[in-house]
Amino acid sequence: MTDSPQATPETSPKLRTIKSFVMRAGRMTEGQQRGLDQGLSKFGLKLEDGLQDFDAVFGRRAPRTFEIGFGMGHSLLEMAAAAPEQDFIGVEVHRPGVGALLNGLLTQNLSNVRVYSCDALEVLRNCVADNSLDRLMLFFPDPWHKARHHKRRIVQLEFAELVRQKLKVGGVLHMATDWQPYAEYMLEVMNAAPGYQNLAADGTYVPRPAERPITKFERRGERLGHGVWDLKFERQG
Numbered sequence: 001m002t003d004s005p006q007a008t009p010e011t012s013p014k015l016r017t018i019k020s021f022v023m024r025a026g027r028m029t030e031g032q033q034r035g036l037d038q039g040l041s042k043f044g045l046k047l048e049d050g051l052q053d054f055d056a057v058f059g060r061r062a063p064r065t066f067e068i069g070f071g072m073g074h075s076l077l078e079m080a081a082a083a084p085e086q087d088f089i090g091v092e093v094h095r096p097g098v099g100a101l102l103n104g105l106l107t108q109n110l111s112n113v114r115v116y117s118c119d120a121l122e123v124l125r126n127c128v129a130d131n132s133l134d135r136l137m138l139f140f141p142d143p144w145h146k147a148r149h150h151k152r153r154i155v156q157l158e159f160a161e162l163v164r165q166k167l168k169v170g171g172v173l174h175m176a177t178d179w180q181p182y183a184e185y186m187l188e189v190m191n192a193a194p195g196y197q198n199l200a201a202d203g204t205y206v207p208r209p210a211e212r213p214i215t216k217f218e219r220r221g222e223r224l225g226h227g228v229w230d231l232k233f234e235r236q237g
Contacts, residue, residue: 032099039102040115045089045127047118052127057114058087065135066128066166067091068120068154073101075139078213080105080113088113089128091120121154121162130165138175139212143182155186160193167235172199175231176212183229190233199232206232 055061063086070076070090080088092098098117116123144152163173177183200206208230
């Protein structure tokens with residue numbers, strides 16, 4: 001299933017060697033720089049600030065979604081605009097993407113998103129209280145195609161256990177990938193992870209949920225006959 005051993009108290013620290021990202025360079029547009037210059041102080045959160053009271057951060061108690069790797073932020077921005085009654089925490093290390101999301105928040109005058117620019121697993125461990133998230137989203141993570149690189153995949157038994165701790169009972173881990181072997185791998189990992197129930201009626205994949213926006217990349221893939229697989233697993237206890 002994976003190159004990593006089963007999650008145990010002795011092996012779970014191995015998660016620390018897995019990163020939620022691959023660092024990429026990129027040019028900054030004027031809008032993205034504006035987002036960083038004007039938006040970080042308003043919407044940005046810092047890893048070093050440690051455990052957060054998100055009710056205090058957002059100034060209310062509301063359903064809370066955490067997204068790992070929001071890319072250029074288009075989907076997260078669309079979801080936040082469509083659900084102003086919900087709060088969203090997005091994590092991304094790609095600075096142009098962070099700037100793009102922040103610029104969008106400023107332009108659309110949204111207040112229900114907060115942003116970290118660092119490793120998402122460190123944020124989960126150190127900044128998010130247990131039993132506090134209603135949903136965690138992981139869309140199109142790097143599949144690390146080669147077998148010798150599978151140990152670098154973010155989806156591992158240790159990851160599933162960390163997420164389970166942070167979700168409320170009844171909270172949902174929602175993952176999506178456009179690479180079928182990775183979808184099968186995700187399904188295998190999650191079936192072995194304790195404390196979850198697959199929300200797919202047939203025990204495999206769910207139809208694309210309406211709340212997950214379709215990206216331009218996904219539309220292009222659909223025209224080329226490429227599939228996308230969505231997985232939803234609910235925390236049971």
